[in-house]
Amino acid sequence: MSFDSAYQSRKFNSVGTRPLRPDGVDKVTGRARYGADFNMPGQLVARVLRSPHAHARIKSIDTTRAASLKGVKAVVTAADLPDLTDGDASLFAILDNCMARTKAMYDGHAVAAVAAIDEKTAKAALKLIAVDYEVLPHVVDVDEATRPEAPVLNETVFTQGVEPAPTTPSNVANRSEFGHGDIAAGFAQADVIVERSYKTEQTHQGYIEPHACVANCSPDGTADLWVCTQGHFVFRQTCSDLLGLEVSKLRVTSSEIGGGFGGKTHVWAEPVALALSRKAGRPVKLVMSRAEVFRASGPTSATSIDVKIGAGKDGTITAASATLRYSNGPYADMWAELGAMTSFACYDLENVKTVGLEVLVNRPKVAAYRAPSAPMAAFAVESAMDELAAKIGMDAVDLRIKNVAKEGSRSSYGPVYGPIGIGPTLEAAKAHPHMSAPLRKNQGRGMACGFWFNFGGQTCTDLNVNADGTVSLAVGTVDVGGSRASLSLIAAEELGIPYEDVKAVVSDTATLGYNDMTDGSRGTFSTSMATISAARNAIEVMRKRAALMWEIPPEDVYWEDGHAHAAGTRHGNRAPLSVKEIAAEAANTGGPVAGHSELVADGAGVSFATHICDIEVDPETGSSRVVRYTVIQDAGKAVHPAYVEGQYQGGAAQGIGWALNEEYIYGEDGRLQNPGFLDYRIPVCSDLPMIDTQILEIPNPNHPYGVRGVGETSIVPPLAAIANAVSKAVGVRMTHIPISPPRILAALSDDKGS
Amino acid sequence: MRYERPDTIQDATALLASAEANSFVLAGGTDLLVRMQNDDFEADLILDIKSIPGMDAVSQNDEGFVIGAAVPAAALSEHAALASAWPGVVEAANLIGSTQIQGRCTMVGNLCNASPAADSVPALVAAGARVRVAGPAGARDVAIIDIPTGPGKTSLQKGEIVEAVLLPHPAPRSGDAYLRFIPRTEMDIAVIGVGVYLALDEAGIVSSARIALGAVGPKVVLADEAAAAIIGTRLEQKALDALAAACSAASQPIDDKRGTVAFRKKVAGVLARRAATAAYARAGGK
Amino acid sequence: MVDVTLWSGLRPLADHQEVVHVEARTIRELLRKLAERYPGLRDPIRGQVAVAVDGVIFRDDWSQELPEDAEVMLIRRIPGG
């Protein structure tokens, strides 16, 4: 039944309220079960042997002594994961990253794994595995890797997207290009030009829960995987592909997830746990240590970006260009391409050109990290915009407003925009009290805009009306930030029943149809679409049941305020039938009442935000402190405002940590020096002020309630907002993230010197 | 590996003396247990000293304060007399790690872990503190600065345990202070640490001083030239500049994941200036 | 008749054209015809392509109609975080 996803404005009863979330009590009493909280009878403990070298050929692996150690039940190497990827490059990259096949490509790359009766035995067994490495020269820096003399990571990689096709292998795997118009002409007309290079270091999503799973392959070919993941259906597909299992025989259950931010959209050790279980014939529990999470899961890219913007004296941008180099880790992907697409997306430009270069380095395989690739590109562009405003002598916000993208503007990544909310966020920022509050000595104020795509994807929900009229809602999107609460609100709204009568649960892959990964801010957007559709289907069933109960034609029954009503006067004034009353007769009117929905939610629209940040710098030590922070973002419709605010605040906090303190630090030996929360410094409670939020609601025309995705955009502006604030506080343009105290102090002394 | 929890200091030193290869003393455990997570950590004996009477007590005698080796840092600020006598030492101990770490870690553990960046050690050295070291052949008192000999190394002999920290009563018109640099506001290992102790004469002129620097060398540095720079002064700008220059000169830091040489040398001077000013105020100097 | 703009990554696989003219009423018909006319496009279309119709991005939905004067563009299929 086709589902009309168009927006119809309405008065909301449940949507927009702040009820208590259904999974709250379990989480505050410690009963909620995360990845490492699940155990199976007779389970073994797994430990992974990881390469201590940044780049080395694996000549041989001798596991005989390990396998013969008492208590060891299985030892696996790449040989136990035969290549079933038949030419699918991205699937082969996942396989090779799970366990190195010919070369160890980074410090921490898995080379073998054991399953034993306890942790002590497993650790002892790892020491008995003899790996014959031929250590090769390595490169970890994104710029050094592009130099001709840099060691080549993969002899089969030739730069794609370049004409004529190069013939020598390179660490630059792909060149992408976007834009329109003639930038040469544009720059020629410019009165003022800003041209600068920017760098950002590699950061990690920083979820507090390390990856954990319990895998059980039974001899009859069926298998179970209990895992913390952002997409158990996608994990099922990937694990089936890699291990040659039938999709229907592998059931993946998503545990409560202790944070993901994109880092749990990708399998790391789960296929290894399944391989160990298959070989040992027993369940295997594999929990990564924090050091393993940093060394061998999926941090985001380190980047090196050149930006050039030209504008007339009146602030109109005549030309804008950017070259974006993103580290991908050892396997080619599309991270620079995403940066190139998002960099100038906030603006309506006549002449724009962006080039993305994917660079291979001896670092872990890059995975998505909340609006992947956008924060770094925004840092470079919004820093240049700030400098341009200063050069022209124009207010930073006014310069943005002058060039802002509107409905009908051609985006820098291609398509023309529909109705978008960046203009309103800029106007709101201009009018916000934060923008005019007084600043004290050594304090600077910065602002920045941010953009992210959102999307829908495949979604499937089941809505069952129980005999007492309460509703069970089964969804397939993983709930990290309270989406069970927001989806229950959506179901209650559409059915016209109280929120308390709805209980939402996340189903495993055996009890619900396929659902895409919970990423791209699609959780609430797409599953709310499917929930509304399921609710409307359930209403159709209940209308027919009421008709049967009243013995009148179904066309004469309409639904309103949670009740079936008999239309017109012909049927006398029958009292409306509530869901409870209809459900009570279900047995006699056709059986259980339910509504299902399987759809592809599309047209998610794009999402914009503007942030304002005040920072105080100690000029003598270079230390900096965020004293005030404001997030202004368009949510289309805030289903549960508290959790929308939570996305705004959480994204800003991650951005602040990224801007000031967080970075992967590699030694000369190519080994990660800070794989732990002590020296990979994410913001702590005493580092941050309260983070003020302002939710704008510009309805998304492609969603019945106008909902937009909100989960990712909030991490995009902070790097630039903070860089602009610090640059104002110290009077020197800061171009290298993180803006650590040594860098601020060095900038101050250079400035005094020059 | 054996875990022992002796009831007397004699049993403790005997156990340590008789242990084979590597044995470790457990007080707060906040350094030791992190090292135990390391895959190649080997130990024959973990000796828990928390059942030995007096180890978790802070007492006073006519010479000064006796702080048991098992007294957690959090308890120091709860001891009014100690906190008012030695605010610099107590604030240094209270900067070690988080609330959770504070509930366990001890100054003696911080000292014996021998990290060049230990927070309490510069403050204790500036305060002129000593430790009572118990061994199979009886006890001896050692200046704090003589315990660490390099990163992770101490001068303790086999079988010896540090029983207590001995802090003298502060001289009249004296004050101490400790400041450190960390990139966040909490939870970090010190990039630089500066402990200052000074005493004034009746006229408010600095008559004696000790400046100790942390995280700027293989072990804590007693910067005598820095102290000399402020003795005989009222911490005028010139004196503070000389103090800062001397501290920067006395610092021989390394580049590592937490800081660069240039940064540490510069900020050592800045913190010394600020800590001296705070100690001077505490000593009643105007 | 619909004018489809290809993003830079796809142009080498379609005789280096930036805009291609295709007779198609739905995304399904559009993609099928493109793959038939330019075999090189078959793999990227299978998993790496999204279709922007008047600025709205459709990653999966083949049934989406293509109005006569709509601006149609093939863009990279974007992963999320």
Add this chain to the structure above:
Amino acid sequence: MSSIAVSTTINDDDVEFLCQPDETLLDVLRNRLGLMGSKEGCGTGDCGACSTIMDGRVVCSCLVLGAEAQGRKIETIEGMAQGSDLHPLQTKFIEHAALQCGICTPGFLIAAKALLDRNPDPTETEIRFWLAGNLCRCTGYDKIVRAVQDAAAEMRGEPA
């Protein structure tokens, strides 16, 4: 290594267990006593997700040996509610949406309880520095601090 017998009090219950000399209290709670509410986020005392109260002081149970629990009084998240009555902090965390994924929440609740037991009217700064040992990556801490302030006010009998 031979096991050590330990008898202790956990959430006012007498508990006995065997553990290895090098086994942490966190591993004992989770793997031997089924008290999985305390979470392991790092194993090195840097994230606070394993916070428990031992003899009135909040500590990281991953940096305490199981053997050290002998004769001690230990409080874990599982003991924070009195039967079905949630502790005011638990209620306020839900009301304020002071948690999203919730993996850090047990640690925050235990640490906040230890704070309010000691200081019924803490300032925002005192709350933030006391809780600096508990890492959260989802919320940005704003709503956590507000929830602690609100719970403290309620426990003091003042209107929110």
